[in-house]
Amino acid sequence: MSTLVIQDLHVEIEGKEILRGVNLTINTSEIHAIMGPNGTGKSTLASAIMGHPKYEVTSGSITLDGEDVLAMEVDERARAGLFLAMQYPSEISGVTNADFMRSAMNARREEGDEISLMKFIRELDSKMETLDMDQDMAQRYLNEGFSGGEKKRNEILQMMMIKPTIAVLDEIDSGLDIDALKVVSDGINQMKGEGFGCLIITHYQRLLNYITPDHVHVMMQGRVVKSGGAELAHKLEAEGYDWIKQELGIEDETVGQA
Amino acid sequence: MTVGTNLKMTEQELRSFSEMNGEPSWFTELRLRSFAEAETLPLPKPDKTKILSWNFTDYPVHTVKSTTFGSIEDLTEDIRTIVDLDQKNLYIQHNNTPAFSRISEDLAAKGVILTDIFTALREHGDLVKKYFMTNGVKADEHKLTALNAALMNGGAFLYVPKNVEVEEPVQVVFYHDDADASLFNHVIVVADTSSKVTYVENYFSTVEKSNGLANIVSEVFAEDNAQITYGAVDVLAEGFTTYVNRRGIAARDAKIEWALGMMNDSDTISENVTHLVGDNSIGDTKTVVVGRGSQKQNFTTKVVHWGKNSDGQILKHGVMKDSASSIFNGIGKIEHGATKSNAEQESRVLMLSPKARGDANPILLIDEDDVTAGHAASVGRVDPLQLYYLMSRGITKQEAERLVIHGFLAPVVNVLPIEGVKKQLTEVIERKVR
Numbered sequence: 001m002s003t004l005v006i007q008d009l010h011v012e013i014e015g016k017e018i019l020r021g022v023n024l025t026i027n028t029s030e031i032h033a034i035m036g037p038n039g040t041g042k043s044t045l046a047s048a049i050m051g052h053p054k055y056e057v058t059s060g061s062i063t064l065d066g067e068d069v070l071a072m073e074v075d076e077r078a079r080a081g082l083f084l085a086m087q088y089p090s091e092i093s094g095v096t097n098a099d100f101m102r103s104a105m106n107a108r109r110e111e112g113d114e115i116s117l118m119k120f121i122r123e124l125d126s127k128m129e130t131l132d133m134d135q136d137m138a139q140r141y142l143n144e145g146f147s148g149g150e151k152k153r154n155e156i157l158q159m160m161m162i163k164p165t166i167a168v169l170d171e172i173d174s175g176l177d178i179d180a181l182k183v184v185s186d187g188i189n190q191m192k193g194e195g196f197g198c199l200i201i202t203h204y205q206r207l208l209n210y211i212t213p214d215h216v217h218v219m220m221q222g223r224v225v226k227s228g229g230a231e232l233a234h235k236l237e238a239e240g241y242d243w244i245k246q247e248l249g250i251e252d253e254t255v256g257q258a
Numbered sequence: 259m260t261v262g263t264n265l266k267m268t269e270q271e272l273r274s275f276s277e278m279n280g281e282p283s284w285f286t287e288l289r290l291r292s293f294a295e296a297e298t299l300p301l302p303k304p305d306k307t308k309i310l311s312w313n314f315t316d317y318p319v320h321t322v323k324s325t326t327f328g329s330i331e332d333l334t335e336d337i338r339t340i341v342d343l344d345q346k347n348l349y350i351q352h353n354n355t356p357a358f359s360r361i362s363e364d365l366a367a368k369g370v371i372l373t374d375i376f377t378a379l380r381e382h383g384d385l386v387k388k389y390f391m392t393n394g395v396k397a398d399e400h401k402l403t404a405l406n407a408a409l410m411n412g413g414a415f416l417y418v419p420k421n422v423e424v425e426e427p428v429q430v431v432f433y434h435d436d437a438d439a440s441l442f443n444h445v446i447v448v449a450d451t452s453s454k455v456t457y458v459e460n461y462f463s464t465v466e467k468s469n470g471l472a473n474i475v476s477e478v479f480a481e482d483n484a485q486i487t488y489g490a491v492d493v494l495a496e497g498f499t500t501y502v503n504r505r506g507i508a509a510r511d512a513k514i515e516w517a518l519g520m521m522n523d524s525d526t527i528s529e530n531v532t533h534l535v536g537d538n539s540i541g542d543t544k545t546v547v548v549g550r551g552s553q554k555q556n557f558t559t560k561v562v563h564w565g566k567n568s569d570g571q572i573l574k575h576g577v578m579k580d581s582a583s584s585i586f587n588g589i590g591k592i593e594h595g596a597t598k599s600n601a602e603q604e605s606r607v608l609m610l611s612p613k614a615r616g617d618a619n620p621i622l623l624i625d626e627d628d629v630t631a632g633h634a635a636s637v638g639r640v641d642p643l644q645l646y647y648l649m650s651r652g653i654t655k656q657e658a659e660r661l662v663i664h665g666f667l668a669p670v671v672n673v674l675p676i677e678g679v680k681k682q683l684t685e686v687i688e689r690k691v692r
Contacts, residue, residue, distance in 0.1 A: 050650050053642050078652035090647035094665025103661065104651035141665070158651060 002028045002065050002081060002165045002197065004049075009060035011041075011048045018044040018255050020222035021060065026166055028197040033208055033233060036219035037241055039254035042201045043087060045219070046170040050084040051077055064166070079108055081165030085155035085172050092142040097154065098124065100142050101161050108162075127160045130190065132183045148175040156187040166197045173207040185210030205237035218244055220253035267320055269293060272408065275321070279376045282383045285390075292397045293408035299401040302501075304527050306585045306619060307556035312525065313499055314402055317440040317471045321411050324352040324436060333358070336464045337433055340491075340682045347372055347428040353439040354411045365424060371417040372428055375444055378415030385417060389446050394477030394505050402501045406442055406475045413444035418453040418484075427456040427489075427676045434463040434494065440470035446477050449484035449512075456487040456675045460682070461522075463495035468524070472500040480512035482536065489674050491519040491683050496551070498524040505529075510536030510565065516543045517674045519683040521690060525553060531560045534568035534599075545574040546670040546683075548690040549582030549614070559603075560589035563596040563629075572603035575667050576616060577691060583615035590631055591623040601631040608666050609639050610659075610691070663691050 011019035051074040062069040216232040276286040350358040356374035397407040506514040532541035561570030590601030607616030618635035648658035674680040
């Protein structure tokens with residue numbers, strides 16, 4: 001079992017504090033969902049875990065099985081087992097999707113032990129089929145000219161190929177129609193198991209109709225303010241966030257505003 | 259370096275050099291006339307690069323003698339990295355010496371000519387005379403074209419007769435392994451009416467540093483309805499001050515495509531002009547550049563539209579590292595009367611270090627109303643978010659940079675017509691950006 005532990009995490013962007021003491025523990029075989037209104041720091045948490053260059057961790061810690069994640073470079077974090085499905089993946093011209101994924105997979109292997117081309121293609125084909133992706137997307141340039149939905153599927157495809165220990169999915173459901181949402185959920189559900197833990201960041205409870213979370217957390221004002229089981233998501237869907245704000249005496253749930 | 263012409267040769271020596279090569283008298287006269295004119299003609303003026311202090315005239319020796327290759331098996335290991343042993347249509351020049359030549363029986367029977375420029379002058383004098391510095395590059399354009407005509411010591415001639423379509427690419431290798439050699443090369447490629455050919459040349463230095471000069475002129479003619487794909491990978495050594503002028507003339511319905519990999523380690527002035535003379539002609543120029551060290555380079559790519567409904571495309575991508583600097587001039591010129599023409603260009607420069615300099619300079623000169631034209635230019639650094647994205651998948655920073663650079667140059671590299679040459683260019687890029 002692997003464990004990602006986030007303790008009292010404070011994060012700034014351009015001098016503005018966005019996370020104000022996040023605590024969270026994610027084990028493999030668990031699915032966590034973080035919900036919350038816009039502007040409460042959910043995506044910042046995702047970016048801070050992966051090491052986005054614009055986010056500065058000012059205090060607190062992130063460890064993976066006791067290893068200090070914050071001391072690692074972005075690529076080291078990935079090789080240690082972390083993965084972030086990004087909300088806005090970069091487009092990289094001239095680099096095919098397939099070449100990129102092979103490089104990513106080989107980056108985890110010793111020199112001389114690279115994945116064979118045949119094995120890679122077989123695996124890619126089958127995962128693309130699961131995600132209902134056109135086969136020609138493998139040869140297209142990385143995210144270049146992809147529609148919003150294609151980018152999301154491509155993020156999940158990468159996750160399925162790379163097989164991380166802990167994956168963070170940042171609004172993977174935004175902009176997806178219901179068919180695409182089902183397909184993406186199928187992909188995530190395929191990953192479920194003892195060697196895989198997942199943190200799903202979402203605005204919408206709807207994704208959780210297809211992926212049942214073990215833990216649901218609500219973020220406001222740059223902190224996790226409430227945690228519960230799958231039933232919490234249902235309650236949020238039915239009643240919104242106001243009852244939490246009332247319960248905690250929060251007037252403005254967002255952070256970073258003057 | 260002095261500005262004045264410091265030519266190693268005398269007129270008399272030039273005359274005997276011409277005689278020794280058995281050149282026709284019109285050519286000897288062209289040499290001597292150009293030799294005299296070179297004294298007074300000015301240097302070319304590439305936009306935004308001052309070359310008055312560059313050395314284009316002082317070289318160690320006019321001609322060096324190098325070995326020839328009796329058969330393809332005799333090629334050196336170096337050359338074999340860029341030449342497939344089953345390459346059927348091949349000419350190799352070793353420094354200044356015509357060293358190997360062969361052409362498939364089929365093409366020879368159809369009248370295709372592939373030979374060194376001296377043999378061409380001797381055996382196909384009238385044909386060469388028709389094209390040599392007549393409608394393409396003029397000898398008296400400036401000092402460097404005049405010097406090319408006067409001092410020509412190498413080059414190649416490719417002629418494809420009417421209606422002949424050459425399926426397999428023709429490859430010409432200018433192999434340079436003598437630090438004292440200079441290249442005054444002249445290449446002529448002619449595709450006669452409704453013919454088709456792919457020509458690829460390699461300028462290939464294996465010495466670390468060169469003391470010589472390169473003054474290279476290529477004239478490329480696509481006659482009515484003909485198609486030429488012209489690929490080049492230039493890898494000339496540091497010190498080899500280079501002027502390279504590749505010019506195309508496309509007649510009615512003709513098409514000239516260029517794919518140029520400009521990988522010299524020397525200071526280089528490159529001029530690539532395509533004249534779309536005939537109606538419906540097409541000129542498509544793709545160029546990739548990698549600059550490193552303290553290299554200074556200037557790349558002028560120009561398409562001139564004379565014919566109606568002509569289409570000109572310019573695509574240039576360059577990567578600059580260390581304190582290398584490059585000017586990318588892109589010029590689309592539409593002459594009066596070239597109605598319905600389209601001139602497009604795109605120049606992009608990626609800088610890998612704070613001291614690297616790149617300047618993209620797009621110019622549209624339009625003297626006709628009923629046309630379309632467009633340009634895009636950008637000069638920038640590697641996007642940190644792209645690197646972040648790639649690294650978030652476990653790819654190291656170095657590998658991520660490599661992917662971004664290759665991706666940036668891919669639009670040109672991928673269209674190079676010979677697999678081996680594409681591979682060579684990829685490897686050269688790899689070596690240069692590391």
